[in-house]
Amino acid sequence: MSNTVITANKLTKRFGDFVAVDQISFDVHKGEIFGFLGANGAGKTTAMRMLCGLLFPSSGEATVAGFDVFKENEKIKKSIGYMSQKFSLYEDLTVKENMEFYGGIYHMTDKYIKEKTAYILNHLHLEKEGNVLVKSLPPGWKQKLAFSVAIFHEPGIVFLDEPTGGVDPVTRREFWNMIYEASERGTTIFVTTHYMDEAEYCSRVSIMVDGRIDALDTPGNLKKYHNASSMDEVFLQLARKARRSE
Amino acid sequence: MLSVEVNNLIKTYGKKKEVKALSDISFSVPQGELFGIIGPDGAGKTSLFRILTTLLLADSGKASVDGFDVVKDYKAIRKRVGYMPGRFSLYQDLSVEENLNFFATIFNTSIKENYDLIKDIYVQIEPFRKRKAGKLSGGMKQKLALSCALIHRPSVLFLDEPTTGVDAVSRKEFWEMLKGLRKEGITILVSTPYMDEAGLCDKVALIQNGKILSIDTPQGIVNNFSKPLMAVKSSKMLHLLKDLEQKEFVENVYPFGEYHHVVMKDKSGEQLLQQFIQRRNDETTVLYDAKPNIEDCFIALMKS
Numbered sequence: 001m002s003n004t005v006i007t008a009n010k011l012t013k014r015f016g017d018f019v020a021v022d023q024i025s026f027d028v029h030k031g032e033i034f035g036f037l038g039a040n041g042a043g044k045t046t047a048m049r050m051l052c053g054l055l056f057p058s059s060g061e062a063t064v065a066g067f068d069v070f071k072e073n074e075k076i077k078k079s080i081g082y083m084s085q086k087f088s089l090y091e092d093l094t095v096k097e098n099m100e101f102y103g104g105i106y107h108m109t110d111k112y113i114k115e116k117t118a119y120i121l122n123h124l125h126l127e128k129e130g131n132v133l134v135k136s137l138p139p140g141w142k143q144k145l146a147f148s149v150a151i152f153h154e155p156g157i158v159f160l161d162e163p164t165g166g167v168d169p170v171t172r173r174e175f176w177n178m179i180y181e182a183s184e185r186g187t188t189i190f191v192t193t194h195y196m197d198e199a200e201y202c203s204r205v206s207i208m209v210d211g212r213i214d215a216l217d218t219p220g221n222l223k224k225y226h227n228a229s230s231m232d233e234v235f236l237q238l239a240r241k242a243r244r245s246e
Numbered sequence: 247m248l249s250v251e252v253n254n255l256i257k258t259y260g261k262k263k264e265v266k267a268l269s270d271i272s273f274s275v276p277q278g279e280l281f282g283i284i285g286p287d288g289a290g291k292t293s294l295f296r297i298l299t300t301l302l303l304a305d306s307g308k309a310s311v312d313g314f315d316v317v318k319d320y321k322a323i324r325k326r327v328g329y330m331p332g333r334f335s336l337y338q339d340l341s342v343e344e345n346l347n348f349f350a351t352i353f354n355t356s357i358k359e360n361y362d363l364i365k366d367i368y369v370q371i372e373p374f375r376k377r378k379a380g381k382l383s384g385g386m387k388q389k390l391a392l393s394c395a396l397i398h399r400p401s402v403l404f405l406d407e408p409t410t411g412v413d414a415v416s417r418k419e420f421w422e423m424l425k426g427l428r429k430e431g432i433t434i435l436v437s438t439p440y441m442d443e444a445g446l447c448d449k450v451a452l453i454q455n456g457k458i459l460s461i462d463t464p465q466g467i468v469n470n471f472s473k474p475l476m477a478v479k480s481s482k483m484l485h486l487l488k489d490l491e492q493k494e495f496v497e498n499v500y501p502f503g504e505y506h507h508v509v510m511k512d513k514s515g516e517q518l519l520q521q522f523i524q525r526r527n528d529e530t531t532v533l534y535d536a537k538p539n540i541e542d543c544f545i546a547l548m549k550s
Contacts, residue, residue: 200503
């Protein structure tokens with residue numbers, strides 16, 4: 001199906017006897033905001049690393065942007081964007097230098113880098129901060145900038161690993177506005193979060209428990225099936241069934 | 247009696263003092279209270295905790311813990327407070343048991359002497375007591391750090407973002423542990439970026455950009471939300487949001503989980519909103535009177 005940008009079929013990762021990711025199967029569609037939830041230790045990071053081409057699966061199949069995670073992981077890396085709360089930008093480079101660096105890594109032309117940089121600075125109202133070191137920006141601005149940099153090379157898919165942790169409630173919502181805008185332009189968003197209200201903003205949500213995907217549907221349907229009033233309740237119902245801790 | 251007293255604390259960083267971490271902060275915490283400091287990254291939470299635990303000097307202002315001055319009496323304070331920093335700070339190459347023993351010994355006590363205080367927390371990691379701390383999972387590290395911060399039976403416990411990056415289930419468990427400790431009479435100051443944890447504290451300070459926006463009981467903060475608030479959803483959420491942003495009677499509108507929260511400028515806005523929704527004639531729309539929570543209050547305080 002041409003509309004599908006990520007497919008996983010019985011994707012599995014074992015570390016010795018430990019099955020970190022246990023035969024997960026799902027599809028993600030173009031332009032979708034796909035919420036990837038799970039308790040600490042449920043296997044989210046391992047699954048994400050496989051999909052980003054950073055870790056070989058033990059068995060199963062998966063494609064990302066049409067490329068096979070076993071054979072074409074280098075091509076996957078070029079086709080995706082990635083941002084996490086922990087690491088996103090170089091603190092000791094300026095705002096512009098960060099964009100130049102990322103643009104260069106993805107082999108963008110000088111002209112493209114220049115134009116895109118101007119566009120982002122204007123869009124984020126950061127025109128005056130272009131030559132400021134990233135470390136001196138307020139935390140909320142950093143996260144918005146980091147997202148812009150993650151999609152600097154206009155990847156079809158962007159992976160966001162807890163992008164809004166510790167961000168104030170107003171900036172957190174501005175951040176989600178940016179996610180919506182990107183998704184409307186056709187970028188597929190694959191996002192993890194510990195904020196359950198953000199799960200409601202996703203087109204579909206999967207919940208991992210003990211390495212498996214125990215639920216996958218729209219937030220509305222998940223609440224209906226679990227007879228819950230919020231995604232928080234759905235999550236607690238499922239995550240409490242977990243037998244393994246991290 | 248006051249466990250913590252803070253008067254006009256100011257802390258800046260940088261050569262020209264250009265970064266204001268704390269701008270004139272004052273508050274006090276009575277003995278035995280569970281006091282939450284709630285705010286995003288960069289609000290000044292860690293600077294405040296480091297000043298109160300005598301690890302950092304303020305530019306000006308005064309603070310005391312258990313009646314002792316944080317500058318003059320720093321030695322006395324260090325003996326009686328427990329501190330769990332945001333970053334895991336135990337010895338990774340010592341085992342669980344060795345870490346706990348080490349901290350007990352430093353404070354001239356033994357695990358045996360204060361075991362009853364940490365028992366409920368420590369039993370959960372005791373099966374792994376021979377394991378190196380560096381090899382523990384995140385949740386187990388957190389429990390060990392809390393045990394180590396408690397082993398000398400401190401009178402005041404400082405927990406800097408103990409639940410950051412922790413999933414919803416483990417967060418609930420952690421707060422259960424804190425409730426247990428509160429019964430022991432220990433004063434607890436806990437910081438968190440998660441607004442939904444405010445309701446679990448006796449009293450909270452909402453903090454942003456080094457300033458306290460509000461201090462009250464969680465209920466008191468919510469009661470101070472004076473504007474009418476309604477929740478609305480429809481099948482086209484983004485569209486609905488953009489439309490509402492244009493409306494004259496709307497003070498503020500923002501996504502709130504499944505719904506948008508609409509804050510009206512005044513009471514007349516409720517009727518205007520109902521009329522607006524009727525005119526849209528979208529049968530998927532649901533509208534109801536919403537009760538504000540701490541996050542609504544934080545957003546309102548940030549905007550004002």
